[in-house]
Amino acid sequence: MAEAKIQVKNKVGLHARPAALFVQTAAKFASMIKVKNLTSNGNFVDAKSIIMVLTLGVMKDHEVLIQTDGADADSALEALKSLIEGNFGES
Amino acid sequence: MSEKNFRGIPASDGIAIGSTFCYIPTELTIPVCASGSVDEEMARVAEAREHARVELQGLYDAVEKKVGKEEASIFEAHQEMLNDPALEGKIREFVEIGQTAEQALFMATEELANLLAGMEDELFAARAQDVKDVGRRVLRNLLGFPDTALSAVTEPSIIIAEDLTPSDTASLDPKLTLGFITAQGGLTSHSAILARTLGLPAIVGMGDGLLEKVSSGTFIVMDGHTGEMLLEPDDETVAYYKQIKAQRGSRLQILKAAAEKDALTANGRRVEVAANVGEASSARDAMEHGAEGIGLLRTEFLYLEDTQPPSEEKQYRIYREIFDVMGTRPVIVRTLDIGGDKPPSYMPFPDEMNPFLGWRAIRISLDEPELFKTQLRAILRAAIGHQARIMFPMVSDLDELRRAREIVETVKRDLALDSVEFAANVPVGIMVETPAAAVLVDVLAEASDFFSLGTNDLTQYTMAVDRGNAKVSGLFQPLHPAVLRLIRQTIDAGHAKGKWVGMCGELAGMTKAIPILLGFGLDEFSMNPRAIPEAKNLIGKLTDDRAREIAGQAMSFGTTAEIETYMKGVLASL
Numbered sequence: 272m273a274e275a276k277i278q279v280k281n282k283v284g285l286h287a288r289p290a291a292l293f294v295q296t297a298a299k300f301a302s303m304i305k306v307k308n309l310t311s312n313g314n315f316v317d318a319k320s321i322i323m324v325l326t327l328g329v330m331k332d333h334e335v336l337i338q339t340d341g342a343d344a345d346s347a348l349e350a351l352k353s354l355i356e357g358n359f360g361e362s
Numbered sequence: 363m364s365e366k367n368f369r370g371i372p373a374s375d376g377i378a379i380g381s382t383f384c385y386i387p388t389e390l391t392i393p394v395c396a397s398g399s400v401d402e403e404m405a406r407v408a409e410a411r412e413h414a415r416v417e418l419q420g421l422y423d424a425v426e427k428k429v430g431k432e433e434a435s436i437f438e439a440h441q442e443m444l445n446d447p448a449l450e451g452k453i454r455e456f457v458e459i460g461q462t463a464e465q466a467l468f469m470a471t472e473e474l475a476n477l478l479a480g481m482e483d484e485l486f487a488a489r490a491q492d493v494k495d496v497g498r499r500v501l502r503n504l505l506g507f508p509d510t511a512l513s514a515v516t517e518p519s520i521i522i523a524e525d526l527t528p529s530d531t532a533s534l535d536p537k538l539t540l541g542f543i544t545a546q547g548g549l550t551s552h553s554a555i556l557a558r559t560l561g562l563p564a565i566v567g568m569g570d571g572l573l574e575k576v577s578s579g580t581f582i583v584m585d586g587h588t589g590e591m592l593l594e595p596d597d598e599t600v601a602y603y604k605q606i607k608a609q610r611g612s613r614l615q616i617l618k619a620a621a622e623k624d625a626l627t628a629n630g631r632r633v634e635v636a637a638n639v640g641e642a643s644s645a646r647d648a649m650e651h652g653a654e655g656i657g658l659l660r661t662e663f664l665y666l667e668d669t670q671p672p673s674e675e676k677q678y679r680i681y682r683e684i685f686d687v688m689g690t691r692p693v694i695v696r697t698l699d700i701g702g703d704k705p706p707s708y709m710p711f712p713d714e715m716n717p718f719l720g721w722r723a724i725r726i727s728l729d730e731p732e733l734f735k736t737q738l739r740a741i742l743r744a745a746i747g748h749q750a751r752i753m754f755p756m757v758s759d760l761d762e763l764r765r766a767r768e769i770v771e772t773v774k775r776d777l778a779l780d781s782v783e784f785a786a787n788v789p790v791g792i793m794v795e796t797p798a799a800a801v802l803v804d805v806l807a808e809a810s811d812f813f814s815l816g817t818n819d820l821t822q823y824t825m826a827v828d829r830g831n832a833k834v835s836g837l838f839q840p841l842h843p844a845v846l847r848l849i850r851q852t853i854d855a856g857h858a859k860g861k862w863v864g865m866c867g868e869l870a871g872m873t874k875a876i877p878i879l880l881g882f883g884l885d886e887f888s889m890n891p892r893a894i895p896e897a898k899n900l901i902g903k904l905t906d907d908r909a910r911e912i913a914g915q916a917m918s919f920g921t922t923a924e925i926e927t928y929m930k931g932v933l934a935s936l
Contacts, residue, residue, distance in 0.1 A: 319447050326477045330679070
């Protein structure tokens with residue numbers, strides 16, 4: 272199992288296009304991937320579910336915790352981390 | 363007569379004249395019957411989902427071609443929700459306890475949509491409608507109904523509906539749709555945004571009972587600029603609106619061009635034209651109409667919408683959202699401006715003979731420093747990297763202003779002690795809306811970084827008239843010589859002390875007042891967003907010399923009626 276704390280810095284947070292990209296990226300991996308919003312202190316949800324990711328209400332400057340578990344856990348975590356750290360390709 | 367005219371929220375400009383088509387979505391009743399095996403029911407869901415996927419792909423392609431990629435992206439999002447593993451899991455849970463595919467689908471989408479609907483942030487909460495829209499689409503396929511009843515529209519019509527989902531709006535044929543009016547919805551609903559992109563007149567938020575007032579085939583006039591809907595108008599009214607429609611068509615081009623540029627007088631002096639904004643969503647509306655800033659951000663909505671005062675975090679988030687929309691354009695935040703006429707539920711208010719002369723605005727803030735400090739903390743924190751300003755309402759005395767400023771300084775010290783980041787150089791000013799403040803501008807300038815004239819209250823207090831009282835409301839005259847003198851005096855006294863003077867009252871957006879105010883040397887005009895293009899266009903036609911001449915002439919009259927007649931002539935000559 273691998274995990275990472277990351278601060279979301281893009282403008283809209285995990286909403287609209289960034290939320291979709293996040294879920295699509297998670298769905299590429301076989302591992303179980305869970306994510307929670309540390310700033311609002313909620314529960315873990317399935318990172319492959321767009322609806323549940325939206326319910327986290329992650330906004331700009333919020334911190335999220337991602338946990339991955341499975342054969343490709345490390346590469347899954349790396350992919351999601353670089354997506355968020357790269358601000359989802361937003362300029 | 364009056365029951366034939368209704369008003370909603372103007373969502374997309376334009377006039378439409380024609381017959382209505384009342385859109386009532388197919389009633390999807392969930393049959394009560396025995397369910398098959400888990401595998402059988404799940405297979406039915408999978409099949410319906412596949413049909414839904416094909417429909418959504420079709421909508422995506424059609425909207426992408428008709429409007430654009432960005433507007434189509436909502437159907438991409440719907441496809442993702444369709445494939446959502448959490449939704450699938452929920453449906454399976456319900457099927458496993460013996461529900462039919464229809465029941466399971468319905469309950470699963472409701473449950474997930476409700477999770478979203480309960481969220482504090484309106485952008486997130488609005489996604490509940492998308493989940494429901496997707497659920498309805500799959501359910502309709504499960505029941506074997508064809509796509510949307512809107513295909514029954516066969517001649518150009520104005521669509522009347524309770525609400526329009528993104529799917530509904532996308533399936534409207536622009537050739538057959540003159541405009542639409544909905545009972546629900548707001549400015550930021552997908553249907554309103556799409557209407558603006560397509561250039562379709564639209565009115566939203568007409569209120570419950572819309573479909574009882576209007577039936578299919580009713581002849582109506584709708585004005586998406588004012589939000590008016592007129593049922594069965596007479597020939598004269600129709601002729602009037604046809605004329606306006608023709609005029610606006612050509613004016614619209616001119617105004618659009620004016621809105622996109624910074625406001626300049628004919629001799630090239632820069633004047634700020636800004637917007638008055640009362641909620642987060644209208645900041646975007648203001649930008650669309652060419653606002654160069656927000657001259658008045660009302661914060662009352664935060665205090666009146668809930669059963670408890672808004673938390674610092676909630677306020678921070680909302681101010682931040684608005685500041686982000688405006689980027690580095692200035693935003694003047696007016697601190698709490700409530701009173702006994704509209705008290706929040708959580709605050710005990712004394713019984714007052716006259717709430718407008720009572721405990722309100724800055725008077726409350728000074729008496730309730732904790733409430734005030736929470737708001738100031740949120741503003742100062744959210745202001746980092748933006749051009750925010752703080753403005754106190756209803757100041758009538760220098761001591762009041764000094765005390766309020768002292769609280770701002772205390773808040774800054776507290777924030778620094780807590781090691782919380784904040785913007786240290788936020789200008790602090792006052793709203794000039796009591797005659798006392800207007801005649802004391804030179805004195806108040808000691809503690810005020812800027813002034814903004816609030817002409818609605820200034821008129822009410824100067825003329826000693828309650829505009830809600832029909833017996834005397836005729837005396838509510840913002841162009842009254844007495845009010846104009848106070849305005850001129852405020853601007854002159856402010857400038858003499860080197861201070862910026864703006865205006866955020868209704869007068870700032872009135873074409874009959876703008877030339878006079880320009881002649882007075884007003885620095886900023888802040889108004890309803892929709893008035894901005896017209897105001898910029900007018901300012902561009904006037905030189906400062908001409909405006910001064912007009913102002914001088916207007917001030918030579920002794921009555922409002924004379925001033926108005928004179929200004930009518932001036933406007934007609936431009």
